[in-house]
Amino acid sequence: MSSTAGAKFNKPAFVVCEGNEAAAIGVGLSRPDVVAVYPITPQSSLVEHLSQMIADGRLNANLMNVEGEHAVLNGLQGVALAGGRTFTATCGPGIAFMFEPYVRTPGLRLPMVASLVTRDLLSPQCVWGGQQDAMVVREAGWIQMYCETVQEILDTTVMAYKIAEHRDVMLPVNVCHDGNYLSFGVTRVELPDQQAVDEFLGPPNINWHIALDPERPMGVDPLTGGAGGPGPRNFVRYRKGQCRGMQNALRVIREVHATWGERFGRYHAPLIEEYRLDDADYALVTIGSMTGAAKDAIDTAREAGERVGLIKVKTFRPFPLEAMVAALGKVNRIGVVDRSVSFGWNSGPVYQETLAALYRTAKQIPAISFIGGLAGADITAEHFARAIALTRETQFGRAQEPVWLNEND
């Protein structure tokens, strides 16, 4: 588990690359000990880049080629319990196959980082982007941060290790970026200096609290007891601790983003980004890469005299309640654009959780649910212009059905 020689990215100071390569570069800069991978569209090029970096000697890590995503995460749990920094990436059917070890990871408080290159779920058969996979696992206990740009993928991947490994958090992090639009979107990306990243992250201490270590013999994840044996109190105590770690993460995510801005000059909104919101009468709520086109549409509407703003969700787990309440308090109507579906609510999951946050504002305002970008569909500035117009007109009782933005495309 040596970390003495890692990736060298000091020169050039920028590259032109796709989002998956930006994630791989962020991983390389974070110097994981073991990378376990299994390819799946649209994540595959991410692990191809990482495999090439390891093969070329640019990243001093062990590459673990295993038979599937279930083995990927079980293997990496062993690595983390032995004290190693880990990485993997998956999406869609891959995370479905990974689910059993996936839900155990936060309960074991293993501070892993994994890219979730979001993809719509089957069936109908589909290999394209969408956030259904991430939304399905949002109650698994992982931290979820959704990126807007390729640069934000790189920066957030490095920050994710610092957030996960913080002693008040000790939870796994999914860095989510949209399949197709970010995974294969090519832009100019600034590269942080390796030494600066080393100083930013500090030496890893992954298994100070739970370990496979002959010097610290312990039973890992014993039968903790419920109705039988010692009773449910231990189980409840661990669950409460897990929830507390999630709430602590809200503070740590803000701190780490602030430190990143100070050290590297790029300030990303940690929880919620408010865009042209202060004097807005109404707003769109967005998540992920769609936000770029949405901001263009907001600018166009502003030029036409509309008092419209935007609220972008970056961190969805833990839910940034206070930041969302502060943003919602500024407007009188909202339209929420989801890239996934909540089947039980006949609307989008971000929409439903925004409504839940509205309760804390102590006011009721009209809201409308938009669903777009399924199966890799493009949500264009024109789609957002329509969403803006419908949000302006929305009234109580008028929006029982969601608006499906791409249904005629």
Place this chain on the structure above:
Amino acid sequence: MQRQSRDHFDASTIPDDLAPIATVLSKMLPGDWRSLRPVIDRRKCVKCSLCWLYCPVQCVTEKARWFEFDLAVCKGCGVCAQECPQRAISMVEEAGR
């Protein structure tokens, strides 16, 4: 209870609501949740030891003329009664416990 390892590790240094770990052996024994209890007929037992070999939790103990069961450990699976060639073991309902 016998110590299992050297005392290198002070679990009290770790928050007790963090990760599920154990540093002492649990005394929870299978006998707590048994629904059938093995009863031996001492006149039929010939000490062939088959029950002793088959018992999955190794709760069979040896007496002078027969074999007996440690009921704190026995989980009541009935393998011994099934395998006994002398039909010396019967499984009796744990009633009123």
